[in-house]
Amino acid sequence: MTSSFSSRVAKIILYAVIVVTFVGPFWATLVTAFSGVSLKPGQLTLIPQSPTLENFRIAIFQMKVWQYLLNSTIVVIFGTILQVSVSALAAYALARKKFRGAAVVSLFILCTLMLPEEVIAIPLYLVMQKEIPILGMSIYNTYLAMILPVVGWAFSIFMLTEFMRAVPMELEEAARIDGANEWQVFVNVILPLVRPALGTVTIFGFIMIWDQYLLPLIAVNDKDLMTLPVALGSLRVDDTITPNILTAATLVAMAPSVIVYLALQRQFNRGIMAGAVKG
Amino acid sequence: MGAVSLQGVSKSFGAVDVIKDVSIDINEGEFCVLIGPSGSGKSTLLRMIAGLETATDGSIHIGGRDVTELPPKDRDIAMVFQSYALYPQMTVRENMSFALRLAGRPKEEIQKKTDEAAQMLGLEKLLDRLPKELSGGQRQRVAMGRAIVRNPSVFLFDEPLSNLDAKLRSQVRGEIRDLHHRWRTTSVYVTHDQVEAMTMGEKIVVLRDGRVEQAGTPLSLYDYPDSVFVATFIGSPAINMFEAKIDETSGTLILADGSTRIPLPSGYAGHDGKNVLLGIRPEYLEVAPTAHIGFLNARVHAVETTGSDTVVICDSAVGQILVSSKSRSTHSNGEQISLSLASEKILLFDKATERRMVPTTQTT
Numbered sequence: 001m002t003s004s005f006s007s008r009v010a011k012i013i014l015y016a017v018i019v020v021t022f023v024g025p026f027w028a029t030l031v032t033a034f035s036g037v038s039l040k041p042g043q044l045t046l047i048p049q050s051p052t053l054e055n056f057r058i059a060i061f062q063m064k065v066w067q068y069l070l071n072s073t074i075v076v077i078f079g080t081i082l083q084v085s086v087s088a089l090a091a092y093a094l095a096r097k098k099f100r101g102a103a104v105v106s107l108f109i110l111c112t113l114m115l116p117e118e119v120i121a122i123p124l125y126l127v128m129q130k131e132i133p134i135l136g137m138s139i140y141n142t143y144l145a146m147i148l149p150v151v152g153w154a155f156s157i158f159m160l161t162e163f164m165r166a167v168p169m170e171l172e173e174a175a176r177i178d179g180a181n182e183w184q185v186f187v188n189v190i191l192p193l194v195r196p197a198l199g200t201v202t203i204f205g206f207i208m209i210w211d212q213y214l215l216p217l218i219a220v221n222d223k224d225l226m227t228l229p230v231a232l233g234s235l236r237v238d239d240t241i242t243p244n245i246l247t248a249a250t251l252v253a254m255a256p257s258v259i260v261y262l263a264l265q266r267q268f269n270r271g272i273m274a275g276a277v278k279g
Numbered sequence: 280m281g282a283v284s285l286q287g288v289s290k291s292f293g294a295v296d297v298i299k300d301v302s303i304d305i306n307e308g309e310f311c312v313l314i315g316p317s318g319s320g321k322s323t324l325l326r327m328i329a330g331l332e333t334a335t336d337g338s339i340h341i342g343g344r345d346v347t348e349l350p351p352k353d354r355d356i357a358m359v360f361q362s363y364a365l366y367p368q369m370t371v372r373e374n375m376s377f378a379l380r381l382a383g384r385p386k387e388e389i390q391k392k393t394d395e396a397a398q399m400l401g402l403e404k405l406l407d408r409l410p411k412e413l414s415g416g417q418r419q420r421v422a423m424g425r426a427i428v429r430n431p432s433v434f435l436f437d438e439p440l441s442n443l444d445a446k447l448r449s450q451v452r453g454e455i456r457d458l459h460h461r462w463r464t465t466s467v468y469v470t471h472d473q474v475e476a477m478t479m480g481e482k483i484v485v486l487r488d489g490r491v492e493q494a495g496t497p498l499s500l501y502d503y504p505d506s507v508f509v510a511t512f513i514g515s516p517a518i519n520m521f522e523a524k525i526d527e528t529s530g531t532l533i534l535a536d537g538s539t540r541i542p543l544p545s546g547y548a549g550h551d552g553k554n555v556l557l558g559i560r561p562e563y564l565e566v567a568p569t570a571h572i573g574f575l576n577a578r579v580h581a582v583e584t585t586g587s588d589t590v591v592i593c594d595s596a597v598g599q600i601l602v603s604s605k606s607r608s609t610h611s612n613g614e615q616i617s618l619s620l621a622s623e624k625i626l627l628f629d630k631a632t633e634r635r636m637v638p639t640t641q642t643t
Contacts, residue, residue: 170364173331178378178425179352188377192368 033247055248068231075146079209082151091160113154145219156201163197228253281432281465282307288337299489308463312480320489321469357426358435365410372406375424396424416447436468507633521597527551536596546638558626561603567617574617579610
């Protein structure tokens with residue numbers, strides 16, 4: 001009886017520690033952002049006091065977070081669309097087509113996962129500075145500099161490849177006999193059947209691009225083009241900005257990821273599950 | 280318009296020759312069945328006609344047009360797959376109309392043709408369902424409907440009934456036959472089930488190791504198989520085969536046990552001393568009341584009955600013997616019996632080549 005009671009108490013304490021560890025920081029951010037009591041830099045509060053939306057108003061309008069939010073939105077929308085499109089096309093070729101050097105191509109794509117971002121940062125910066133011959137301009141300090149490097153992502157290519165491999169060959173053959181060309185097979189037969197995987201790579205791609213810090217940092221130096229994570233970094237070191245405003249801006253930055261996750265949650269879970277079973 | 284002709288067609292996958300110099304002519308409106316054991320190349324041959332596999336050598340003509348190098352969509356064919364290959368994300372209507380939509384046909388025409396096919400196949404009430412909401416038989420019908428709406432020159436069937444239970448298989452078999460009689464569209468049907476082949480085919484092509492072993496009408500293959508392979512492959516229950524030697528002096532066939540003699544059928548003169556294989560279908564054996572010269576002595580091993588047919592399985596000095604009849608058997612296991620053979624139905628095969636020896640009296 002005593003032993004059972006003490007083990008229950010130990011469990012509760014353990015759970016409490018885990019909850020405080022994980023939920024604590026988020027709670028502190030939430031409470032601070034809505035708190036009307038101005039805090040000193042480096043401080044956070046855990047107790048809700050004088051709730052207000054003023055911090056959000058200051059963050060969004062005075063600190064121009066709306067501008068950074070817009071930049072992030074432009075980068076993430078075009079980046080995700082291009083990334084998913086390119087990944088789906090690449091996966092289709094790798095999964096369904098036999099061509100010389102397919103294994104080497106796969107290996108090269110895999111290799112890109114092994115390179116840390118920091119390793120390619122300087123070469124990428126130098127490439128961005130180069131002038132594009134026909135256009136007579138470089139992509140440095142444009143949205144393109146933040147979008148193009150994230151278009152090819154090995155993770156989504158491999159995930160979609162595995163899903164597309166699992167689509168029975170007879171369906172593709174039936175479509176060809178029905179008169180479908182390559183593009184029609186891809187759009188009408190293969191893509192609808194890998195929709196759960198498309199949902200998953202869209203969420204992962206969205207979060208990956210939204211959270212990009214190093215790439216936008218080196219790709220642009222114009223403050224008006226900064227994305228939210230970079231802007232938050234620069235706001236953090238500004239002593240004139242209170243933690244209340246900074247946390248409010250942080251919550252604004254988090255919101256889109258949470259919304260996208262919730263919107264595509266079902267697809268996401270199905271994709272993850274199916275991926276686990278199909279290996 | 281839909282005659283299919285294969286001339287010297289071969290197919291190799293790397294060093295493996297799967298189809299070897301096959302030539303087949305299928306007349307317009309004919310129902311041709313390709314049959315053979317696993318690995319005989321029947322599905323590969325069908326896929327080559329469909330354009331899903333390219334021919335390494337030879338040519339394929341459909342409706343007099345050389346289609347050897349054409350993609351599937353330009354061959355004017357429709358195919359029913361073993362797995363049905365229905366698009367899971369599309370409803371029955373969308374599945375059936377997919378080809379017409381791709382071809383950019385007018386909406387009214389698509390609607391009309393889909394409705395007609397659905398009515399013909401009894402699918403009217405299922406048009407808005409997804410394939411996962413259908414039974415095996417219904418899916419099979421949708422696969423047929425998808426083929427029918429296109430009104431192609433040639434229908435190709437790749438073992439379409441193999442996923443159905445016995446009762447449904449028999450029913451759908453009849454439906455396919457009826458549809459063929461109504462449309463008279465050239466059809467090529469692949470199966471490994473010889474009952475399907477015999478009951479559906481107007482022409483049967485028996486394949487073995489990528490070659491045509493024999494082609495002909497179902498009954499010609501049954502009655503006059505060219506080889507031991509065809510004789511044993513066609514027919515259920517299987518043909519009885521015994522080793523024997525021709526003895527022209529006594530006008531008999533001496534079976535392998537050395538003592539049993541069977542009267543030599545006419546038309547086999549000039550083969551004295553030749554080692555042969557004697558083939559006799561189970562229905563041409565009869566249980567005789569008493570032992571007699573020219574009869575086979577055997578012991579009843581088991582009796583199998585389906586109600587309408589009875590097969591008596593016997594053990595004898597020359598091997599196992601199957602006897603089938605329409606009458607009910609009164610024999611019990613272990614009973615000694617004598618079997619008489621209808622000598623005019625005996626088939627003799629050269630033991631060395633396993634090819635049938637054609638009697639001089641036979642004209643067919």
